[in-house]
Amino acid sequence: MIQLTREPIDTAALLARVNSPLAGAVVLFLGTVRELTGDRRTAALDYEGYPEMAERKLAELEAEARSRWPIIECGLIHRLGHLELGEASVAVAVSTPHRRDAFEAGQWLIDTLKVVVPIWKREQWADGSTEWVHPGLDGAAPPVSS
């Protein structure tokens, strides 16, 4: 299941969607708006996407993850528009029979989503300035290669 939305992500509905009696493990990842990046303070983030391509890429990601891991259900949701601190911009949920696959698939999905899905975020800094985020400068560790 893939979705682009401008509404707050309904994590309870997402978890209900991926749960299954066949699953021994459900992993949910939420990417949330963080206040601090180095010594700069974020006031809010604005997300913009290229919807037709983003949806296609999300669907391709799900298909590839399903070919690599024994995924029972999978949900990828990315929110677009204006987000305040602490709100979730992206949700990745997977259910698998055993937990190692759920953790691995979940990590691969979010790491790869951030590289291939055409979505961009723009910082609204607390000092009033705005800046489009350049990849690799958000303080995150590089993705684990698989």
Add this chain to the structure above:
Amino acid sequence: MIELRVQYLAQLRTARGVADESCHLPEGATLAQLLTQLAGTHGAEVAKHLYAAAGVVQPSLMIAVNGTAISVRQSSQTLLRSGDVVTLMPPIAGG
């Protein structure tokens, strides 16, 4: 002459100042020639997103023609036609 639409997303839109515009090129023009024209006519702010150095297209530039991704490497072999929509995108930063 062919007429097509160019869409700019994210910081490319900020740099260009418009979300999209029509563009005219000679018949048989390639995507690479479109990039050259845009970089030459819209100033340094736009040009730096398209070219890393003279003659070297930004390897991280993302391009779609009619919704289909085209790699920078393919740009000199990609022929454009009237009515095409070319979408220019900076490196992805979502999640």
